[in-house]
Amino acid sequence: MPKNIQASNLTKTCTADGWSEMLPIDxxxxxxxxxxxxxxxxxxxxxxxxxxxxxxxVSLASLLTAVLILCIFSS
Structure with missing residues (x-):
């Protein structure tokens, strides 16, 4: 991490109106x-x-591979 960037956490707050918004810039x-x-x-x-x-x-390829394997072994 570059020296001028300080590590921090992203948090949301639960309020009476629901969860607080997180802006893309944050x-x-x-x-x-x-x-x-x-x-x-x-x-x-x-x-x-x-x-x-x-x-x-990658997720789609893994899902399709899993479905193919299940189809092969189910018959």
Missing amino acids: IAVNCGYNHNISGDEGRFFWQVKVGYTIGHS
């Missing part, structure tokens, strides 16, 4: 994105998009 800042020092503003969010796309793809 998530970005707490995950190490600093808008003031970043020259490439869209890179952080692009990396997040690539990360969840890869994660969903």
